[in-house]
Amino acid sequence: MGDLAEGFVVPWNDTRVALPRHLYVHVPLCRSKCAYCDFYSEVDTGAPEHAAIVGHTVELLRGWLTPQVRWSPLETLYIGGGTPTVLGPHLVGLVRALTDVIPLASDAEVTIEANPESFSPKLAAALAAEGVTRASVGVQSLDDDALVRLGRCHDSAAARSAIRAAADAGLAVSVDLICGIPGVSAEAWERSLRGVVEAGATHVSVYPLTVEPNTPLARAIAIGEASMPDEDATVDSMNAAARILGSLGFGRYEVANYAMPGRRSRHNIAYWTGKPYMAVGGGAHGMVDGEQAHALGLAPDDRTDVGRIRFAYASHLLPGDQLQPLSSIETMTVAEAAREDAMLGMRMTDGISDALAEGANVIEALESLVTDGLVEHTDGRWRPTERGWLFGNEVFSRIWGVVE
Ligand code: SF4
Known part of the structure; x- marks a missing residue:
């Protein structure tokens, strides 16, 4: 794995600007598209594409290393998507290649998002050996009928197996669940909550089902083939999650997130506490402070009141596209950045x-x-x-x- 940056020292006369110590990497591939999803991802076409995506992603990261900046060891690395685990063994290579460019701090949190249909004990063990410390498993529900209606390409047995595979490999396991799915009873919702914890989850994120425009779910609702989520039932499900997870030893630390002691997501806390973070990959979003923005050439030269800059990569980014094709750069004043910190906090x-x-x-x-x-x-x-x-x-x- 990439060298752990023990004893990292910055020379006293180094005037380059330090890059953020948090990095988000987006892998824009999925085995298939879920009915409710409007995140950017392409349907995976197989192994030949995987090595190219790894190489391209690493080139994007290298592209940020201009003479005006220096890296510091990463405190957190989060590889999300999409479904990073569709890369299979190439995901292990991606972790290695990224951490060869910017090493990890010795206590870094390294998370990969995993989906049950593309996660195995062998891959979990290989990732753990490469320095990954945490898996965020996209389960969504342990109700098989609901999984079909959501267009997920795995069943509840595969979801339980994926959680166990990650836990057995020594990874901290986070699980995403969706509440308010029409047709899922309060008892079935409770079985999902208890089931993921029994399988080994120590962190649970609970999101309400939202109907995004132009998704298969929205079209199915429009023609009467699916129901709209019921707002009262969704609120009841969120309250049940707080009660049941609380009784299982989980503490709520964010509106949608629950963790056992010591298992909060350091990467996500960085988002909510205004810490700058780099990002690479199609559709990825990053945020840098004013000094970093100027050093990276993202801030307008004539602006002195830049509090932070949020940037996003273009979607539809695959090998062959130009490097650093940012689709949006949003400049915030110092006052706006402070207000955003208050809102996120x-x-x-x-x-x-x-x-x-x-x-x-x-x-x-x-x-x-x-x-x-x-x-x-x-x-x-x-x-x-x-x-x-x-x-x-x-x-x-x-x-x-x-x-x-
Ligand atoms: S696996 Fe995740 S990113 Fe991929 S289509 Fe489903 S919800 Fe969207």
Whole structure:
């Protein structure tokens, strides 16, 4: 595996700007497309494409290493998708190649997203040997009928096997579940929650089923072949998840995320706490601070008030495309970046500090949310209430909508 960067030292006279210590890599391939999905991914065409994607992804990463910047060992690396595990053994090669370009810190968290149909004990063990520490398994449900309706290409037995394979390889296992699927009873939802934990999950993400435009699910609903998710049932499912996972020793630490002690996602916490992160791969999103943006040539030369820049790669990115084809670059002022930190921080149970709230100029918005029972203010921190979790969009939009 790539050398672990023990004893990494920056020379005192090195004036280059340090790159973010978090890296997201997008693998835009899936075995097939799920009925509800509007993420960018292409249907996998097999092994010849895999090596090319690995090479291209690594070239994209090298493309960021201009003379004006220096890397520091990565604290977190997250390879998502899409379905990274469709790369099979080439996924192991991707981890190695990426960490040859930018080494890992000795205690780095390295996550790969895995789907049951393309994950095996052998692949799990090979990834663990390469330095991967965590698998995020796309299970969505342990109800076989629901899996068919969602267009998933695996059944519940394969999902349980994938979780066990990851756990047996020594990986921390996160599982994604979808709540509010029409036709899934409260009992079946509880079986999914308990089932993934019994199989070895120590982190669970619970997302409501959303109907995105132009998906097979949206078309099926339009012609009466599928039902719209019921909002009340979805809320009941989210409340049941909090109760059942809580009884199994999981703590909620973000609006949709639950973890056993010591199993929170460090990579995702970086997103929610305003830490810059690099990204490579078709459709991937990254965020750098103002200094990094200038060093990377992403910030307009005449702008001095750049707080952060969010960038996204073009979709439909496969080998042969030009390097660094960013499809969007969004510039935020220092004040906007602070406000975004406040908004993102309110996704977490820890909430935000008085200092952050004051710096972001959102005290007035927070006080109105307290009045409405959506936020509480104790011990110098602002936190969402139970009701605030359910009306998250109201909380986020009022914080973001503050006019200076
Ligand atoms: S596996 Fe994930 S990314 Fe791929 S189509 Fe299904 S939901 Fe979308």
